[in-house]
Amino acid sequence: MKVINVGILGFGKGAQIYNAPIIQSVKGFNLKKGKTNNPTSVDYAKEHFPEMEVVSTDDDILDDADIQLVIIVTSNTSHFSLAKAALEKGKNVIVDKPFTITTAEADELIALANEKHLMLTVHQNRRFDGDFQTLHKLLESNKLGNIATFEIHFDRFRNEPKLNAWREEDIPGSGVLYDLGAHIFDQAVQLFGLPQSIMGDVFCQRKFSKAVDAFNVIWKYDSGLRIVLTASMLVAQDMPHYVLNGDNGSYVKYGMDPQEDALRTGEKPSENPNWGVENPANYGKLVYFDKNKKVEEVVPTEIGDYRLFYQNIYDHLTDGAQLKVQASESRNIIRLIELAMQSTAENKWINWF
Incomplete structure (x- = not known):
């Protein structure tokens, strides 16, 4: 090898x-x-x-x-x-x-x-979150019909300054828009493509904040789809991570992929046979209609695996495999971040094209 x-x-x-x-x-x-x-x-x-x-x-x-x-x-x-x-x-x-x-x-x-x-x-490791992979599978099933709205919430609670943290300083690229936004903007584009136009509300929510610590961004598509992307550092209770609404039903998912917490405690994927397996208590709930009959289902979360990113890198460098994350895609995420900030400054919708 x-x-x-x-x-x-x-x-x-x-x-x-x-x-x-x-x-x-x-x-x-x-x-x-x-x-x-x-x-x-x-x-x-x-x-x-x-x-x-x-x-x-x-x-x-x-x-x-x-x-x-x-x-x-x-x-x-x-x-x-x-x-x-x-x-x-x-x-x-x-x-x-x-x-x-x-x-x-x-x-x-x-x-x-x-x-x-x-x-x-x-x-862009959160492409390999289990709940994000579940969204892919759910959309392929078409149980929700035509998607009308999609929401991603990525919230935390920190009501005191974090000392010696460059992400909380007033410097270019700091704050949650570049930090968390880079993840959820990427996920939204992977599922639904680039939007037609963007409305941003990017701001400092905590009195002591020097860097952006909250945002509410709406993307609009020609199909009528609206995507709402939000993050805040002042959310102390669980909010849905994903909300997907279609003309035939809805899917709501609480909780984050378990890999980050496992890594923070020092676990390694190679040492855990159940790596990426989510607690069933956090499975998403699906409600849809089958021949006018209401159906309610608990949707088991797909198994997430951050190793897939690096396995793809190895396969690309050794065998020429197609990269799963193209630099051009991440370039577009930076452009979307810029447009969200421009929309906030000008208080208007900004077209992507």
């Missing part, structure tokens, strides 16, 4: 939780180096990933001829510059979401990767 040597730029929580344990669980990858200067992260890496060499500079990874794949898990403001530097060094690149801060940056990176015939993709 061909081995792909991997270097991770930025070995903070994002790499420790969402990337390194998954990489370790996919055969063919060798986690060769991770870069961090944070003493706590250095200690964590040495304890949990002892086979990985911890380095202190970006060039320790970028100048390593044995490393074929560079993963960028740093603050959003550095995604563009580090991805560009890695591509210029001849590395295949995975960028954590959000891809970049601006569409112009994304376009430049895509052009550079194409010029150098290198892989460039974005870690």
Whole structure:
């Protein structure tokens, strides 16, 4: 089996939780180096990933001829510059979401990767959530008929400032629109495609907030479909994660995919035979009509698996498999974020086309 040597730029929580344990669980990858200067992260890496060499500079990874794949898990403001530097060094690149801060940056990176015939993709791991996969299956069944509205809620509760958190500072790319929006915008596009027009309400909800901490965004389609995408840091009770309404029924799903909580507790997919299996208490509820008879069903959640993202990367680099996450798709997510902010500033609907 061909081995792909991997270097991770930025070995903070994002790499420790969402990337390194998954990489370790996919055969063919060798986690060769991770870069961090944070003493706590250095200690964590040495304890949990002892086979990985911890380095202190970006060039320790970028100048390593044995490393074929560079993963960028740093603050959003550095995604563009580090991805560009890695591509210029001849590395295949995975960028954590959000891809970049601006569409112009994304376009430049895509052009550079194409010029150098290198892989460039974005870690849109929530495409591999079990409940999102369930939505795909449900739509294929057509039990709901023509879809009229779709809602995604991605909420948290944090009513005090989080210290030393760049995501909560007033800098480009900070806040929940780039953080959580990058996930749920991507999911909505995967299910229904790009919208015709966008209305955004992007704002700071908590008095102490320096960065955007809430948004309500509506997408409108020529078919009549409306998609509502929301996030807030002041939701203390469970809200539905997904709400899907059609002209023949509705589907409502509470709770989040279990993989994130498992990763946060230190679990690894390779060590858990029930990885990605959701608690039946969180299964979604479906109501639809069959020959005018009301039918109510509990819908078992598909098994989620974040390993599928990295397995696809390995298959692409070794056998030329089609990438499941195209950089151009993630570029469009950045454009949708920009349009949501523009709509908020101008207080009007903004057309995609």
